[in-house]
Amino acid sequence: MRDEMTNRPVSREEKLNRFAWKARRIFLGNRRQSGLLFQAFVYAMLISLGFVYLYPLLYMVVTSVKSLPDLLDVSVNWVPTALSGDNFKQAYEVLNFWDALWDTIQISVLPAICQTIACALTGYAFARYRFPFRKLAFALVLVTFILPPYVLMVPKYTMFSDYKLLGKLGTLVLPAGLGQGMNSAIFILIFAQFFRQTPLSLDEAARVDGAGESRIFVEIAIPLSIPAIVVSFLFSLVWYWNETYFLSLYLGSSAMGKADAMASLLVQLSRFEQSYLGYMQSLSQSWSAAHLSETVANEAIRMAATLIAIVPLLLVYLVLQKQFVQSIDRTGITGE
Amino acid sequence: MKGGKAVDNKRSKRRGWFSVTRRRDLKGLLFMLPWTLGFGLFFASPLYQSVIFSLNKITITARGRRMAYVGLQNYYDIFQKDIYFVERLRAFFTNTLLSLPVILVFSLLIAMLINQKIRGKGLFRAIFFLPIIVVSGPMLNMLIQEGATTIPLIEQYGIYDALLNLPYFLQEPINYLFSQLIMVLWYSGVPILIFLAGLQKIDTSLNEAALIDGASSWVVFWKITLPSLRNMVLINAIYTMVFLATSEINEVIALIRSNMLAPDRGYGIASAMAWSYSLGIALAIVLIYLLIGREKKPELHKIAVYRKKGGARHAR
Structure with a gap:
């Protein structure tokens, strides 16, 4: 060689x-x-x-x-x-799937939309205007993130019950629409960061052409901030969807003593055992007493119920996977 | 942009309080209006009320709430008389102390792995971000009941025997860590996302320069990657702390709620508990901030010098 x-x-x-x-x-x-x-x-x-x-x-x-x-x-x-x-069929009936799904969609989509709008407005104000007490307000936004919401739980509960809001969607939509929803502070920071990166020259051009501040926001800032809006909406949606603690407190039947209160899929899942008991008893009345003995859901049924409860979001994730993963990058959350 | 701002300042000085820019800035307050309203209604006023509640004994009668001022009695009660509160608080903080570093290390590790040039990147990303979507209180509770959050192999490897040799106060949290390993890992969804975004922002020329200067990738990690990610580490640590503190399977929170709805305890006790808990968390966050803190100036300077040297040699 x-x-x-x-x-x-x-x-x-x-x-x-x-x-x-x-x-x-x-x-x-x-x-x-x-x-x-x-x-x-x-x-x-x-x-x-x-x-x-x-x-x-x-x-x-x-x-x-x-x-x-x-x-x-x-x-x-x-x-x-x-x-x-068979497990799925039972779990599906116990969870009351379609009603629960419709409730869940209302409970998560409406607050997500309101929260996104409110946070966009606030973030825009922080990024574009130097109004008095701006720094203080910004610090307060951070405080609202750090303070656990449980401190406010009791007074909020009494407040909602005073205004007869318990059991109504307003308990979620009102705070979300006023920038105090779930993790609103994070989204405010995202929007502020995002608007800071969009060019000022467009605003100035529009201003010279005689556009007012609100018109500039709607017609220039909003179309530019689609990535931030996507992030904010998707994460709000997921977080509201998965939240059950405040939901069952403000909207649940425990709050109202009413049976027709709203219950999301996951709230239904959290009280699966009781629902299953009721379901079995209702069956045994129509069939025979032999079924009464089986009142504890076995693990196959429970797992089937859990699977059913997470499948809708899983489907959303599979479809929008790219948006979830790439969105963070584009909003520049992690920017300096 | 900076030039524009300077001009703005000058103009506002010349025309005084009611200049065009000043008026425009005041219009910005309109954009702040919803948040300000919400802050007052749903944050400041409940906050104030909850302080008042925690200092009162509250009984609910047919005619509404009745408050009787008791001073710090509620706080005294929960720390001295309640058998669960202190115990659960202690358990929460020791568990957090252990799982927080684990979450941070794992999420950084996974972020660095996904950041490599690999095939099936999309698939792996999808897997590791999945927990962000599916994790929720009831779902985790179901899985914990089934024992599906612990890896069966761990039990077989005699870890429990090894645990018995440790001092008692360590046994319980480490046991918790191993038995709930998957859950702890599942909490690292958002941190992975943030670390990944941070990793992609690191200037690759820095790495290359260091490598050309003969640094091993180990050194590059400690001297370049980690310092550049310092802010991300801080953000992630605080985020994870808040997340753990507000997680729905948290037992302290369950206790607060059951006290709130219990007729003999009531809102007063629940508020006092919530306050003590929150102060503990606030303290923990301050500690995290002091520990990880902000980037120190001298180190930044060192990196700049490092880059300059590497760059110069590279050019030659």
């Missing part, structure tokens, strides 16, 4: 040497490209961590399709012997 460049014969030793270098480059990599070993390490880490992340969900899916014999059989672990759709 001869060297390609100099065309002189290559000794056996040199050949081995070159081979060693080549192997070294492939496995350990160089400055420009990381080696195979490193790549393997990265993939191993990602896959194992990914598995840990997905483990509860996998468990949930597998358990939810198990039939009763499979549940009792210790040897059946990850692969059920038969798929059972």
Whole structure:
């Protein structure tokens, strides 16, 4: 064998040497490209961590399709012997799916819209105007984020009950529309940061052309801030969707003593045991008393219910995945 | 932009209080109106009331609430007489002390892994951001009941035996950490997002310069990556702290609520508890701020010098 460049014969030793270098480059990599070993390490880490992340969900899916014999059989672990759709049917009926879904959509979409509007206005004011007490107001926004909402829970509850708002959507929409919804402070900061990055020259041009401040906001600032609006709306939606604590306090039947109070899917899930009991009793009245004994939902039914409760958001996530992931980048949250 | 501002200032000085720009800025207050209203209605006034509540004994009668001033009695009661409150408060803070660093380290690790040039980036991103979407109180409760938040392997590896050798006050939180490992990891969704955005903002020329100067990637991580991410670490630490404190499966919060609706305890006790809890959290956040803090000037200066040297050599 001869060297390609100099065309002189290559000794056996040199050949081995070159081979060693080549192997070294492939496995350990160089400055420009990381080696195979490193790549393997990265993939191993990602896959194992990914598995840990997905483990509860996998468990949930597998358990939810198990039939009763499979549940009792210790040897059946990850692969059920038969798929059972019965769990889903029961869970679906106990959760009162369509009503709960409609309530959930109202409970999360309306406050999300109001919150986005209010935070956009506030963020715009912080970014574009130097009004008196601006710094103080900004500090207060941060305070509203840091102070846990539980301090305000009791007085808010009494306030809502004084104004006869308990059990109505207003308990969520009003604070959201006035910039005091869930994590409003974060969105105000996002909008402020975002508007700070949009060019002033457009505003000035519009001002010269005689546009008023509100017109500038609606026709120039809003179209420019679509990424921030998307982030704010999506995250508000998710956070309101997943919130149950204040929801069951302000809107739940415990607040009103009414049965027809609004209940989101997750609130329904949190009181699944009681609902299941009621469901079984209502069934046993029409069938036979034998069913009365089975009043505790087995884990397959509970997992099926959990799965049903998270599926709508999961679908939203699958469709809008890119927006969720990329949006943060585009809003420049993490900017200086 | 800066030039424009300076002109604005000059103009407002010349024309006094009612200059065009001044009037425009006052219009900005209109944009602040909703927030200001909300702040007064849904923050300041409830805040004030909750202080008052916590200093009163409140009984609910047919004719409405009756308040009797008791001073600091409520606070005394919850710390001296309540059997659960102090215990749960202690458990919360020790657990947080342990899980907070774990969350931060894991989220940074995962963010750095996803930031590599790898195949299936989108898929991995989707997996690691999934918890942001699905985590909620009832859902976690269901999974915890099933024991699905703990990895079965961990139990088999004799970790519990090893735990017995540790001092008692460490046993419980570490046990908690391992038994709820997946949940702790699930809390790192938003931190990963923030770290990832931060990593992508780091100037790659800095890294390259350092590597050319002969720094190993280990050194690059400690000297460049981590210092550049300092603000992100701070943001994430505070965010995670607030998130843990307001998480719905938090037992302190469950206790506050059950006290609020209990007839013999009432709003007074619940408010006092909420206040003590919040002060504890505020203190923790101040501690985090002092610990991680802001970027120090000298270090920034050092990085600049580092870059200059590397850049110069690179050019040569």
